[in-house]
Amino acid sequence: MLPLYIIIGILVIIAIVVIGMYNSLVSLRNQVKNAWSQIDVQLKRRHDLIPNLIETAKGYMKHERETLQNVVNARSKAMGAGNIDEQIAAEKQVDNAMSKFMLVVENYPDLKANENFLSLQEELSSTENKIAFARQAYNDQAMFFNNKIQMFPSNIVAGMFNFKTANYYELENETEREAPSVKF
Amino acid sequence: MWELIRANKRKSMMLMAIMAALLIALGYAVGYAYAGSIGGFIGLIIAFGIWVVQSLVAYFAGTKILLATSHARLIEKEAHPQLYNIVEEMKIAANLPHMPKIYIIPEQAPNAFASGTTPKNYAIAVTAGLLGKLNRDELQGVIAHEMSHILNRDVLFMTYAATMLGTIVLISDIYVRTFFYAGASSRRRYSKSSGSNVYSILIPLVLAIISPIIAQILYFAISRKREYLADACAVRLTRYPAGLASALEKISRGARSGADLDNNKIVRPLYISDPKQTGSALSSLGSTHPPIQNRIAILQRLSGSVGFSSYQRAYSKVNSTKCNFIPASALKEKEFKVRQASAESEKPLDSKTQTRQIGDMILAANSFAFIQCQCGMKLKLPPNYNKPQVQCPRCKTVHSVPVAEMSAMLAGLNAAKGKGNPSQTAATQKKYTYKRRSSGSWESFKCKCGNLIQLSPAFKGNHISCNSCGIRIDIKS
Numbered sequence A: 001m002l003p004l005y006i007i008i009g010i011l012v013i014i015a016i017v018v019i020g021m022y023n024s025l026v027s028l029r030n031q032v033k034n035a036w037s038q039i040d041v042q043l044k045r046r047h048d049l050i051p052n053l054i055e056t057a058k059g060y061m062k063h064e065r066e067t068l069q070n071v072v073n074a075r076s077k078a079m080g081a082g083n084i085d086e087q088i089a090a091e092k093q094v095d096n097a098m099s100k101f102m103l104v105v106e107n108y109p110d111l112k113a114n115e116n117f118l119s120l121q122e123e124l125s126s127t128e129n130k131i132a133f134a135r136q137a138y139n140d141q142a143m144f145f146n147n148k149i150q151m152f153p154s155n156i157v158a159g160m161f162n163f164k165t166a167n168y169y170e171l172e173n174e175t176e177r178e179a180p181s182v183k184f
Numbered sequence B: 001m002w003e004l005i006r007a008n009k010r011k012s013m014m015l016m017a018i019m020a021a022l023l024i025a026l027g028y029a030v031g032y033a034y035a036g037s038i039g040g041f042i043g044l045i046i047a048f049g050i051w052v053v054q055s056l057v058a059y060f061a062g063t064k065i066l067l068a069t070s071h072a073r074l075i076e077k078e079a080h081p082q083l084y085n086i087v088e089e090m091k092i093a094a095n096l097p098h099m100p101k102i103y104i105i106p107e108q109a110p111n112a113f114a115s116g117t118t119p120k121n122y123a124i125a126v127t128a129g130l131l132g133k134l135n136r137d138e139l140q141g142v143i144a145h146e147m148s149h150i151l152n153r154d155v156l157f158m159t160y161a162a163t164m165l166g167t168i169v170l171i172s173d174i175y176v177r178t179f180f181y182a183g184a185s186s187r188r189r190y191s192k193s194s195g196s197n198v199y200s201i202l203i204p205l206v207l208a209i210i211s212p213i214i215a216q217i218l219y220f221a222i223s224r225k226r227e228y229l230a231d232a233c234a235v236r237l238t239r240y241p242a243g244l245a246s247a248l249e250k251i252s253r254g255a256r257s258g259a260d261l262d263n264n265k266i267v268r269p270l271y272i273s274d275p276k277q278t279g280s281a282l283s284s285l286g287s288t289h290p291p292i293q294n295r296i297a298i299l300q301r302l303s304g305s306v307g308f309s310s311y312q313r314a315y316s317k318v319n320s321t322k323c324n325f326i327p328a329s330a331l332k333e334k335e336f337k338v339r340q341a342s343a344e345s346e347k348p349l350d351s352k353t354q355t356r357q358i359g360d361m362i363l364a365a366n367s368f369a370f371i372q373c374q375c376g377m378k379l380k381l382p383p384n385y386n387k388p389q390v391q392c393p394r395c396k397t398v399h400s401v402p403v404a405e406m407s408a409m410l411a412g413l414n415a416a417k418g419k420g421n422p423s424q425t426a427a428t429q430k431k432y433t434y435k436r437r438s439s440g441s442w443e444s445f446k447c448k449c450g451n452l453i454q455l456s457p458a459f460k461g462n463h464i465s466c467n468s469c470g471i472r473i474d475i476k477s
Helices: A002-058 A065-079 A084-105 A109-113 A115-150 A154-160 B002-069 B081-094 B128-133 B136-151 B154-193 B198-238 B241-257 B281-286 B292-301 B308-319 B351-365 B402-416 B422-429
Strands: B101-105 B112-115 B123-127 B369-372 B378-381 B389-391 B398-400 B433-435 B443-446 B452-455 B463-465 B472-476
Touching: A002 A065, A002 A084, A002 A115, A002 A154, A065 A084, A109 A115, A115 A154, A115 B081, B002 B112, B002 B123, B002 B154, B002 B198, B081 B101, B081 B136, B081 B198, B101 B128, B112 B136, B112 B154, B123 B128, B123 B136, B128 B136, B128 B241, B136 B154, B136 B198, B136 B241, B154 B198, B198 B241, B198 B292, B198 B308, B241 B292, B292 B308
Parallel strands: B101 B123, B433 B472
Antiparallel strands: B112 B123, B369 B378, B389 B398, B443 B452, B463 B472
8 A cells, every 4th residue: 555655645746846837837938928018018109109209390390291201101011010020120110210300300409499399209218218128028038938948847847738939039130229329 | 037036035034044043042031131031931922023013014014104204205107207217117127017106205315215015015216316416327227226126025125134123123222221220129139030140141131232233234234235236137127337337426426415314224225325324444344235336346347248247257356255146047147238328418417407406306296386487487386276377476477377277167167067068068078189279378178087187388299198098189279
């Protein structure tokens, strides 16, 4: 009888350990997902801010129709993007259009002194920062999750339940996604 | 990050255990001095009981008490959008589930602290002086430092350590006082009951005098390690060590010239830099924070890349001792590139404008309303100002007061109900549009959700979203 009890005891302990690992993997995977959605939230926030900014600038920048139109077009393209690759490409265009717009703003001191424009300016640059920080947090979480999946002993549980490693959100060219760095 | 927290916990637990042993020994010895060995156990239980009660109070009400004693005021995003944005940026970088509450302390001396024991009541408080003196990158560094305290569970741990120190100080204080004031007659009585042993008087007395000192040294030692670790985590979050370095420099300069924050030994470690730092080398054991020059020097060495291992290298170079508070698992992590400075330019303000800005911030925190007159005068109205109009004292222009005007309009609205007066109900009854009466002056109206929206004369947009319910409201002029 005794060996049977020992075997049952060992099995129970193994089951508890496996359940614990499985649960921690699931919660980590959810954290990765949550970190990814944070990036999305901030990108949407930027889309919401752009019309306000353009609306404020319109009154001052009568001769810059083209620049403003570029920003609006890039934004609507980014909003309509289907998959992630398309979206990343479209967001790049938004960045480019925005940095051109910010360069032009330099020529309009009245606009730069506008209180409403200044507060939108702060919102926009903060949103750019938030996108960068959300990406940073996502990569942190993804690395932690991937480590768990690849390292012993949790890799056994991960293999059993088919956990897949998360992709990192790396930028092909770091400078391209840099926030428009213009002195105000 | 979690590895770091766990390793942190283990080390802190050891120091806590030493402090607990000290507390138990003190409780036993003091009890023994009063009533023999039974008294020893009673003393032990009482000492532990005091600590438990204090910890519970600190856990459930500590944040409130701390914020109340520093006169901190809770602010919303509108009061200081930049501060709010920076806190949110750091919240995202740290991947915290909840947004911490933000408080402004009406003080000129630049400083900041983090507080809160559970994720729901995390709070970050900054002084008005800090907001006035730092630029965006520097402020971000400071907020990242405070966020790291929250992330590393420093606040929770320091609360427990602080209450333990408090209990030890309290017990020894009571004992030493009664010992010297009770006089010779009562001392004779104690010694009779405890077997007339000279040690039964001497040991408790020595313990009572020494243990608060040891406990304080331990407490401060824990605090100092955590400051370095919070710095290391902060630059890992911001990827911009220069910001925190120059912020610390400004804080240390401001602390020397500015007024001291009113606080005691126990809350000092909670601030980003010690409010009562004297700067002498002798005080290093009794200081809650590492020397600020060393912290700055370490940060300045991190120029190429940031990460825990480069911070450790810089630490050993500056302090010429081995750095032992970063766990091995965190050191394996790869290094990150330092980012560029943010686009905001440095605006060198003269001290007069700075002082005025800080004063305005304090008033705004006290929910004063501001009206900018066209003559350049800024009218500052107290929250209990309830007349619909105000006259500029310089140019005699009459301004309408947005908030008071609103309440007057609401009163009119209530009176008009039933009569169906369309002109008065237009602002609130029409669902998503608001018609401007005139552009070029302040206007205010209430959203459906009851949130008051103010339009500045400079507002040129065609829609606005409510800060409280997020609904989109079209603005027509």
